[in-house]
Amino acid sequence: MDKHIVEAYVFRSDLKQTIYYTQGTDALPTLFLFKDYNIPVGTSVGIYVEKPSKKGVQSTSATLNVNENSILVDMDKQMVAEIGTAYMQLRLTKGGKELFTFVQPICVERSATPVVSENGMPFLDEAIAKIGEATEDTKAAAKDAREVAADMQQKAANGTFSASITVGEVINGEPGSVAVVKNSGTKKDAVFDFVIPTGPQGPSGVMAPSTGMYCLWVDPATGDLWVDYPDGTEPPDFRYDNETGNLYYDIEREDGTVASLLIGNVRNPLINNVTTTTPGQGALDAAAGKTLQDEIDAIKETLKNVLSTK
Template sequence: MADEIIRDIFVRNRGLPVRIDYVQGTNAVPLKFQFRDYTVPSGAAARIYVKKPSGKEVYNSASLSGNTVTVQPTTQMFAEAGEQEGQLQLTSGQKLLVTFPILFRVERNLISESAVESTDEYGVLLQLIGDAEKAVASANDAAGKASAAAGKADRAAEAAGSAGTKAEKAAEAANTAAGSASSAASGASQAAGKASAAAGEAAEAAKRANDAADKIDGLLDGSAYTELENKVNAILKKMAGTITTE
């Protein structure tokens, strides 16, 4: 594309040095580097390091797509006129690749020659610090959540223990009630037996009472008396006969 500066990068042999011309204090045109003799691992990270004529440094992140690294220059990267060298850095886990030096020839910017003060720029380090701070914050948040979860677990365990105690007491009360019910049933059975016996005795007493009443009725109407009188007269007759014979 017309708005990019594209260069091929070789890492197996130095070959011809890579040169890029740029204007001081500008940052509009991206730099695109294509690796030709090396396959960039998936998940790798790309960075660019530049050392300016004054000795000040720029160390920033770059974007990576396949085997192509794209660098978006910053104002500080080319803040000083003159020749300066830079290198691309690729990291993948414990593996590290650094390219041969790239020569940047920075031409003076007459319009704003003194408008930009050259300083060190460590975008990568700032990013790493930011990532570390986020990681610490995330870890603290996770620790807080873990502590809260542990507290809830302790309260749940305490509640479970209390519930277990209540359940044991309820089971004990149920067993006691069952025993009382069994005793009551046994007592009721015994009472029923006694009631049945009492009913038999009452029936027998009623029979005897009826017999006595019949006898009383006989005496009252004279039938029983007449029968007794007849028996006495018969005995007297027998006695009289016996006396006369002798």
């Protein structure tokens, strides 16, 4: 016999036998024979092993035989790297639906040649690191928000900030021309007209940015929204409204007034960082988003009072 043979059940967990391995053995695969479930054609298989230390190993090294209704798992040294009881689970996926087997105990006996146990799921460590980075970024953003709020409150108290701002005409300029913003209103009640140059055609239908302008594009594989702007220039000033999900392009005048151009609504649903398969996504909202939102609310309240002052 060149492999372990185990009967597998998906409707009950009391009929299972312990598999015995010597630490570090990877020459003996394990054959799971399904007794109460017929594996459909086109099913893909994933393997997960939890070691005694709770470190994990993920693998797709398995051969599925529909005719024999079996799955042959190619064992990895890391699956049996630690002495004690490890637990293996198979994941069967077809048509977006998943079936998980009950955990299969693996008893690992001591070997004279020790094996260094590693974490075969590094994305967990990466996710934790990204959450930490997002938390620090949020703290910095909250600090900036407090400073902006204090500055606006001081301007309001001095009576130096009172204006209305609207967006006027938006015109497409010639390719290669310079973007122009013109106030067709007054200093107090500004109306900003935009001349936006048409960018040259870039690869995959993405418009390449021209001098003084930028372009937005969406990555169809990830859904991420990107902004391209010429090298050596400052990135555009974008502002995200956390309450509405709107993304704005802000242009600040020398007298302190600001024009806002609505780019679109880019709200994403809050993602559970523990279960997401995309590490770090949504970490800003989940880690410390409320702190930043409190500061944004304070700024909005200040702006409401300021813009009502004539």
